[in-house]
Amino acid sequence: NAGVMQxxxxxxxxxxxxxxxxxxxxxxxxxxxxYRQLPEEGLKFMVYLQKENIIDESGMPxxxxxxxxxxxxxxxxxxxxxxxxDSAAYFCASSPGVTDTQYFGPGxxxxxx
Amino acid sequence: xxxxVQSPLSLVVxxxxxxxxxxxxEVTNFRSLLWYKQEKKAPTFLFMxxxxxxxxxxxxxxxxxxxxxxxxxxxxxxTQTGDSxxxxxxxxxxxxxxxxxxxxxxxIP
Numbered sequence: 001n002a003g004v005m006q007x008x009x010x011x012x013x014x015x016x017x018x019x020x021x022x023x024x025x026x027x028x029x030x031x032x033x034x035y036r037q038l039p040e041e042g043l044k045f046m047v048y049l050q051k052e053n054i055i056d057e058s059g060m061p062x063x064x065x066x067x068x069x070x071x072x073x074x075x076x077x078x079x080x081x082x083x084x085x086d087s088a089a090y091f092c093a094s095s096p097g098v099t100d101t102q103y104f105g106p107g108x109x110x111x112x113x
Numbered sequence: 114x115x116x117x118v119q120s121p122l123s124l125v126v127x128x129x130x131x132x133x134x135x136x137x138x139e140v141t142n143f144r145s146l147l148w149y150k151q152e153k154k155a156p157t158f159l160f161m162x163x164x165x166x167x168x169x170x171x172x173x174x175x176x177x178x179x180x181x182x183x184x185x186x187x188x189x190x191x192t193q194t195g196d197s198x199x200x201x202x203x204x205x206x207x208x209x210x211x212x213x214x215x216x217x218x219x220x221i222p
Contacts, residue, residue, distance in 0.1 A: 043149065
């Protein structure tokens with residue numbers, strides 16, 4: 001059973017471009033969480049999704065950021081018009097249920113030039 | 114292969130007990146070790162450890178890192194039911210971030 005997969009592992013964008021980060025949850029997991037890793041603070045929650053539904057997006061900036069988890073395919077975190085401050089590691093986790101252990105992916109490191 | 118191993122996987126204690134959670138790691142280019150408390154929504158950051166032998170303390174929680182033996186412990190004294198959670202250990206190494214699978218702690222009144 002493969003773990004949580006994220007791609008790309010590294011992504012470089014210029015200011016103003018779009019970044020798309022993908023997360024494939026573990027088999028059998030229908031809950032996906034996105035986090036951003038900030039230096040010295042650890043993980044910061046962004047959004048929680050179930051298949052085709054956004055359950056909690058309280059940690060996601062209101063502008064430029066969006067997330068989806070379609071019926072088929074991976075969950076996608078999309079950042080439009082990236083700025084330097086978006087440079088960070090973005091982690092995805094999945095779980096079979098909301099109270100279950102979350103399993104983390106290896107992360108995508110986004111660098112905005 | 115780099116890895117982070119936590120033990121025990123789960124633990125049930127009574128209120129007032131003291132617990133010790135373990136995290137061992139095997140990574141190259143170690144930078145730091147982090148502890149999180151994970152409740153319903155998202156992990157809450159507890160400690161970041163980078164130096165051996167220096168205890169970090171926050172209330173009833175404390176943690177220490179041993180870089181020679183490659184492990185860390187998280188101690189919780191006088192446990193309360195609100196301490197029930199999954200405790201995650203993560204290690205940063207180079208540009209990578211590795212999580213353990215967590216220790217599930219249940220505190221019974």
